[in-house]
Amino acid sequence: MIDATPCATVRLTVNDRPTTVTPRPDETLVETLRRYGCADVKVGCGEGACGACTVAVDGVAVPSCLVLTACCDGCSIRTAAGLSGDPLARRIADALVEAGAIQCGFCAPGVLVTAWCLFSHTRNPDRETIQRELSGNLCRCGGSALMVEALAALA
């Protein structure tokens, strides 16, 4: 759980690998993750509006540019790359790709994490839920409608 009380030394489990980091007090989770090699976590806006930086913190999809690393002590973090062996994530990615929903791919890691969290918590989300959940992930290439279609077909 993200905890508002900041820590100087933060223990994180990133894609199953435990690490300890000492972030700046104002350091965001996306900065930390990218510094530690998670280049799959993208930065599109840095203000919580595009979802490119979405990661799962203890199973909850959050824009990591809005989370302070100092508040993540003890959290388990999963990024898109950390989902590569996961069968559900693979099904989601295949569905998105098959639907032609992915063009430049920059939104894709964030979309994958959002969809994976949604499907992990809700077995059969309806169309509206999918739309609502995906509304935090901008796809400027215009894949959103195709993504919703693909995910609705998965549900």
Next chain:
Amino acid sequence: MSTPDLRWPWVDPYVADLAVPGMVYAALVRSSLPHAVIRAIDLAPALATPGVIAALDGEAFAVRGGVIHSSRDEPVLARGKVRYVGEPLAVVVGVSPEAAAAGANTVKIALDSLPPVLTMTSAEGATPLHENHPDNVLRDIVLEFGPVEESFSRAHTVFTGTYGYGASTHAALEPHGALAWWRPERRLWLWSSTQCPHLVHHELARLLALDPAAVRVMTPRVGGGFGGKSEVYAHEAVAAKLSMMLHRPVRIVLSREEVFYTHRGRHEALITLRMAVDSRHAILGLDADILLNGGAYAGMGLVTSYYAGQFMAVPYRVESLRFRSRRVFTNGPPAGPKRGHGSVQIRFAVERLMDHAALHLDLDPVAWRMALALEQGEATVNGLKIGSTGFVRCLQEVARHTEDIPCRAGEAVGFAGSAYICGAAFPIMPNRLPHSQALIRADRCGLFSLTVGVADIGQGALETLRVLAAETLGQPPSSVIVSAGDTDACPVDLGSYSSRVTLMAGNAVIAAAGSLRRTVLEAAARRLGTRAEDLDLLPGRVVVRDEPGRGMSLTRAIARAEERLGVVMAGGGYTPRVEAGSYPGGALGPSPAFSFSAAAARVSVDRELGTLVVHDIWLAHDCGRAVDLGRVRGQLHGCAIMALGEALTEKSGLTRGIMDPVGFTEYGIPTAADLPRIHAVIVEEPDPAGPHGAKEAGEGPLLPVVPAIANAVARAIGAHICRIPLTPDLLLGHGAAGYPTVEEAGG
């Protein structure tokens, strides 16, 4: 560089993901005033900041930038004057991005403010931005085709409207970035998030006074462009310069705010349009006065200025045509090419005025457009030749799908049509050389390795080229591997702009693959004791056409060819064979082929609340031949959604001289929750100039969507719609702030 599976782009690095040992980080310092004389720039405090290792200002660059040679007016870093808030003034390099940013914050800049030009209607006659443009007009263009005065005098009705089109920006999800590395062997490597590596290659060499042979430009994955990554920018040039100075790799990635300042988005436009219609409802003449807000620098604005008028008539038959087009300088970020470059604004005006005329004349809007459609083999009065057209079919499709839709009060369906180029017939840097080239090599393992200079910015260019090569070779696409994105390794391609790649690079690929096919078949023919003409290339096999039992495996045929030739490869190029108009600007407009689109939109409007809901968009597009159906569909969706944003919510402008907004939270890109149902219909009318008949699908489909929505709104509320975006104040009838009173008069 090679692309194992182009459908999974995100697993490969984008420029911000690249790192090179010893890399340092650059941050730009930007202007805080819209118009000012630079009195002094003091870099000393930055240089004293811990972690900062270098800083530069505009004095470091001797020449001005600009991809169009006749209008180079943009310093890499401002010199003498600043012309918009956000203009790069200096750059600071640090050992970490934080150090660079901290240093950039300390740079002391003394500016003497000048009166800013904040609106395009006040630009002419205001304080000049550039000495060589005392009237603040980039070029005053007047072109006339056919007997305009006579056409208007013969008119039964003349319709007039004044239309305002708001600025918007590309907002590709990946921010621009570059990584430059001046190598020990005294060559410059630059990775950049660009649509036009070839332009960057040559323009960068010019800016840095380097031999182009000493410059290598590479594109990793590019996260969208839409026109916004087609010029050469300060961040690319400063990274390169600093790397040469420091002998270290320098990376710079723009923040979202900086991307908004970099802009080059849709020009704000004010268009007064007159249309002469005769008693049989033919359009005798179109006459437009076009004012474009160019922002502070020219960029590709000359092209915009011409495109704004040149595409006024297509897809319709119009007897005569005249336009005056002026792109004015104002103290805002430069406008430039955004998807549908230059023709989106005029399309809105023409399609709106036509819809107004159709209502006045009691004509069915679709049937009238069909009756006016240019036919195959026809040319517009300004010389644009139509080699193929599926326009009528596109109109039929959207009409068929909307036939039985009941509309309640406040609800309506609107229609619009359009055409777009498949590449510009003439290059940005004038020369007669091929626009696209391709190399292909057959490997003894049975793979074909295709190398092109194309930049795939997410539109699926490389996948399209792979399919075209595979088709030519009679093999499955999986047997073709595509490499791109490196000017050292790849032959020239002019870039991903003006929807040129499918047609131009596609033709080059087909030429190369066709020649390779002959080489392989000839080698097999020698071995089989027959003639190459009598052989067929099937997946994995070469067979004698009339004796299907006789043949050899493809790998053996390739091996035979390798034995004979040493290496089995072929190249191909494409140079458009299209004539320019014999008038100034006649090179801007002609294209080897035109794509066509039609759109319908169903909307409902609540006049009391000023709210507008777009329920459905039907979008039919003639792409010649869909080389990759999924990709074409994706492009249609992308165009529909980008047009929707542009029509309804997205707006870039100046508030007190500052670009506004500069973040996604306010900018208003449609999200998954805001979308109408999008019905994409692909129409295929092969063009003789297209590779296997194909035409573009990346930009043209955007054009009819904005006017279709506006036409639907106009019909729903029975009012004139003369402005984009369709903001609540407009729908509430609070008029057109910032624009003159708008009137459409049929008479």
